[in-house]
Amino acid sequence: MLYIGLLAFEGNTASQASSILNDVLKHHVGSLSLLMGTDQTFHDNCQETVEANAIKATCAVFENALSASDGIPNDHVLSVISVLFLELGMELYHYISLIYIIIVFFLISFNVSN
Secondary structure (H helix, E strand, O other): HHHHHHHHOOOHHHHHHHHHHHHHHHHHHHHHHHHOOOOOOOOOOHHOHHHHHHHHHHHHHHHHHHOOOOOOHHHHHHHHHHHHHHHHHHHHHHOOHHHHHHHHHHHHHHHHHH
């Protein structure tokens, strides 16, 4: 996931990285969530699947990148995260909830400082 670091740049580099990641997420995460179906639950350790592990790993990369960030993510990062939200859907919200919490924390911190 080298592209995540490229999202921090401004200009054409970040735009291209964002476009590539958006396409990858639309192609792979959307199909993985369809394979899992809506009955897969986060706490169902007996039903650990390759699909669930792939989605958890993808979300963990974004969680780590956001946790290491020193400010509100730029438009390119937010664009990719929004595609991840849309592709996972509400049925698989638990996989992305920590990313959501981190973004809310950034926004609250920004509002308090202004």
